[in-house]
Amino acid sequence: MKKITIIAGARPNFMKIAPIIHAIHEAQSQGKDITYRLVHTGQHYDKKMSGNFFKQLEIPEPHSNLEAGGGTQAAQTANIMLRFEQELLAHPTDLVLVVGDVTSTMACSITAKKLNIKVAHVEAGIRSGDLSMPEEINRMLTDAITDIFFTTSELANSNLRQAGVPDSRIHFVGNTMIDTLLKQRPNFKPPPIWGELGLAREKYIVLTLHRPANVDEESQLKAMLEQIIAHTENLPLVFPVHPRTAKILEGLQVQDDRLHMIEPLSYLEFNYLVENAKAVITDSGGITEEASIMNVPCLTLRDNTERPETITLGTNELVGTNPDNMKPYLQKLFAGNWKQTQTIPMWDGQTAKRIIKVLTS
Template identity: 85%
Template sequence: MKKITLIAGARPNFMKIAPIIHAIHEAQNQGADISYRLVHTGQHYDKKMSGSFFEQLEIPEPHVNLEAGGGTQAEQTGNIMVRFEQELIVNPADLVLVVGDVNSTMACSITAKKMNITVAHVEAGIRSGDLSMPEEINRMVTDAITDLFFTTSELANENLRQVGIPNARIHFVGNTMIDTLLKQRPNFKAPPIWTDLNLSKQNYIVLTLHRPANVDEASQLKAMLDEIITNTENLPLVFPVHPRTAKILEGLQVRDERLHMIEPLSYLEFNYLVENAKAVITDSGGITEEASIMNVPCLTLRDNTERPETISLGTNELVGTNPENIKPYLQRLFAGDWKTGSSIPMWDGKTAQRIVAVLTSEV
């Protein structure tokens, strides 16, 4: 029996892992000698990650929660490593599979590798070039010790080749986030704000902000919100507020009758809003992927992106972090001059099947 340990540390990780679990179940039903153990590191406490969250994704709850918790970057990484080492001692694995770029991704990769366990990285090779982002360091360190690289784009493949990774270890499989999106799209449901504000299709804008460069400096956040409010004509702005952002907003006194700050939404509710919005304004990487597949205009308030395919092939534009950049992009949007997305290779809902096919042949 080939034993695989799947690692998730934050809510988006489960979106990426859910299709892999489904594909493992399919392989088991077809006679594959493979088993898995789902480990939640507890990196993020999320009150919305209840039993219903796992029911929506159609996956079992994690076999264990390491409850590593928060703290500084070093404290969190160290806690995860200590607890995951104990987990592997009690429950040995043939392969540890990590996804994305959170602290759990790097911490569990290092722990597994030092115990001579094969490491597979889903979303390998992604780079922003911005070393001020903890995620970029996590990506680089993880890929430096990974054995099997599962990539989302040809550019990611090239990034890996440039640091000497042989082609035989690189598997261009696509994007498991899109597997989840396409599977769950028929299940999207309107959140309460839809009826509360009497929203209608393409008659509002979704806003999300959480990156430190945008929200930690109060004057920067206020300037961005002022520009967005000023240049979105008379459309409602629906702003599910990240806890990090909420703390800053409390002292800002940004008020406008069109700005509706609400609690974070479930996956199915949030993507219902995105699918029906006129546009999304965000600093999230994952949302740019989902918006591109749903052909919704996306304005990214960052100076770089690790997902350039959402710009070259999708509906995303890199606006930057200078608030003055926002107006011309919104003018294009309201002029009806936004680009249409085209299909992104391998983002077809079958990525997890390709990953498990490799795992069953190579583990």
């Protein structure tokens, strides 16, 4: 029997593991010998992650919550490792499956390997080349000790080969985040702000900012918002605000009748807003993937990306972190000259099935 322990540490991780759980249930119904245990490290406390959240994703609530959130990067890493070791000793497993690039991904991989348990990494091999990002360090450390690599792109495959990983351990399967997007797309629903502001399709812009490089430096954040406000014509700007960013914004006094700061939204509500927006301006990695699949123009306020396929084949453009860069990109958007998305190989909603096929064969 193949026992798998699946790790999720933050809300986006659950979007990535939901299709894997569905694929396991399907394999079980076909008589395959596979079981799983879902462990939430509690890395991010999120009040929106209620029972309703798991119901929306059609997955059971985690079997275990390590409640290892809070503290510095080092304290959090140590906490997760201590508690996950106890979890593994109490519930032995054949394989630990980690997704993405959060602290939990790295910490649980190290813990598993120290106990001689195999590790599979979903979204292996992606790189931004930017070591100032904690996520990049998490990716590199995880991939240095992973046994089974599940990748989202040919570039990720080539990054792993350059690091000496043999082809036999690399499986190009696609993107589980897109499995969830395509499955849930019919269920997207308008958030309250849709009616409150009388929003209409392609008549507003969605904004999300959370990376320290953009939000921690007050003058940088203020200049960026001013540039966005100045060059988005008369469209409303809907800005679901990350709690970290909210604190900084309070002191900035950037106010405009078109800038609407709202509480973070549920997955189904947020993606309804993105799908119907004129464009999304963001510094998130995952949103660039979702916007590309939904063919919504995406402007990324970063100097690098670990998801270059969203630029070469999707609707994403790297604007950079200099506020002065905004104007020409927004002019291009309003002139109607934005590129259309093309087919991204394997981003077809079948990724999780391919992963479970590898794990059960």
